[in-house]
Amino acid sequence: MDRRSFIAACGAGCGLASLHMPAHGDVVRNFPRSVLTAPDGRPFRTSVLEPGRNYVFHWPFPATPCFLLDIGEKVGARKNLRTASGHAYDWPGGVGPRQSVVAYSAICSHRLTHPTRDISFIAYRDKATSHSPHDRVIHCCSEHSQFDATAGARVLSGPAPQPLATIVLDYSAERDELSAIGTLGADVFDRFFSSFGFRLALEHGGKRATKPVGTTVIVQALDHYCRQQVRC
Ligand code: FES
Numbered sequence: 001m002d003r004r005s006f007i008a009a010c011g012a013g014c015g016l017a018s019l020h021m022p023a024h025g026d027v028v029r030n031f032p033r034s035v036l037t038a039p040d041g042r043p044f045r046t047s048v049l050e051p052g053r054n055y056v057f058h059w060p061f062p063a064t065p066c067f068l069l070d071i072g073e074k075v076g077a078r079k080n081l082r083t084a085s086g087h088a089y090d091w092p093g094g095v096g097p098r099q100s101v102v103a104y105s106a107i108c109s110h111r112l113t114h115p116t117r118d119i120s121f122i123a124y125r126d127k128a129t130s131h132s133p134h135d136r137v138i139h140c141c142s143e144h145s146q147f148d149a150t151a152g153a154r155v156l157s158g159p160a161p162q163p164l165a166t167i168v169l170d171y172s173a174e175r176d177e178l179s180a181i182g183t184l185g186a187d188v189f190d191r192f193f194s195s196f197g198f199r200l201a202l203e204h205g206g207k208r209a210t211k212p213v214g215t216t217v218i219v220q221a222l223d224h225y226c227r228q229q230v231r232c
Contacts, residue, residue: 027089030182031060033170034217036068044219045176046096052126054222056106056115059167059180063200063209064189065106065115066167066180068219069124071136071150074099078151083186084109084161091152091184095171103167103180104153107192108140110160114192120226124149131232138164141232152185162186180217 036044036057049055051072056065075094082088094100106122107114113121121141128135134156138147145158153164165187170179193200193210200209222229 027083027087027186028182028184029060029187031180032212032215033179033181034059034213034215036178036180036219037216039218039220039224041216043175043177046101046171046178047176049096049101051100052124054124055219056222056225057103057180057217057219059213059217060183061189061210062204062213063196064192066103067106067124067138067222068103068178069101069149070096071100071102072126075102075150078154081152081154081163081185083163085186087186089185091166092168095169095178097173097176101169101171101178102149103169104138104147104149105165105167105183105187106138107164107188108142108145108160109155109162109164109186109188110140110143110145110158112188112192112195113140113142115222115226117226119228119230120222121230121232123222123229139232141230144232 038044049070051070055068057068058064059066077093078091080088081091094102108122115122124138126136134146136149137156138149138153143159145160146156147153147164148156152166155163163185166184167180168182168184170181
């Protein structure tokens with residue numbers, strides 16, 4: 001799918017008709033569609049998502065983690081989010097049977113903290129804590145950036161310069177399935193690969209880490225994927 005057809009498809013099916021397109025196009029990126037599947041290869045049904053729980057999948061590249069979250073109630077669209085370079089875009093809100101499901105890149109837009117199999121310093125929290133008055137945020141424990149999961153992952157606090165990139169999802173009500181089809185906002189994939197390329201090449205086998213994911217991608221609970229989650 002080329003850029004024009006991605007925009008057209010999203011305008012029709014993803015509520016992105018009001019997207020602000022910058023001249024150099026770093027706000028929308030289209031990637032080959034991948035259907036989210038369960039670890040056993042069966043279709044992943046959206047209705048099995050537990051509200052408030054962290055789920056991860058790796059997309060659009062095998063090395064780039066994303067959060068899949070059910071906020072628990074309808075999440076409406078937001079206007080005028082901004083990238084660090086000043087480009088504005090509108091965020092389409094949640095998808096799924098209750099329009100409560102969202103997905104974001106799990107790579108912090110500050111210094112690229114991200115979940116690995118060994119440990120995660122970044123995760124979604126649906127409730128406020130003694131350290132934070134905010135609920136329903138993605139919290140990065142590295143320098144305590146917080147991103148509003150109900151509003152396009154806009155920055156609520158901390159040094160992060162811009163929202164987490166949104167993973168644009170297409171929901172099939174007929175099959176209760178989700179597909180990842182593009183990113184919205186400024187992703188940090190280039191910086192991620194240049195910072196961690198050596199490790200990622202070892203983990204994924206040479207250049208495979210930078211090749212787009214195939215037609216399916218596994219989604220699993222963060223506590224199944226990752227051995228230790230840091231709470232802060
Ligand atoms: S890396 Fe996330 S706040 Fe610094």
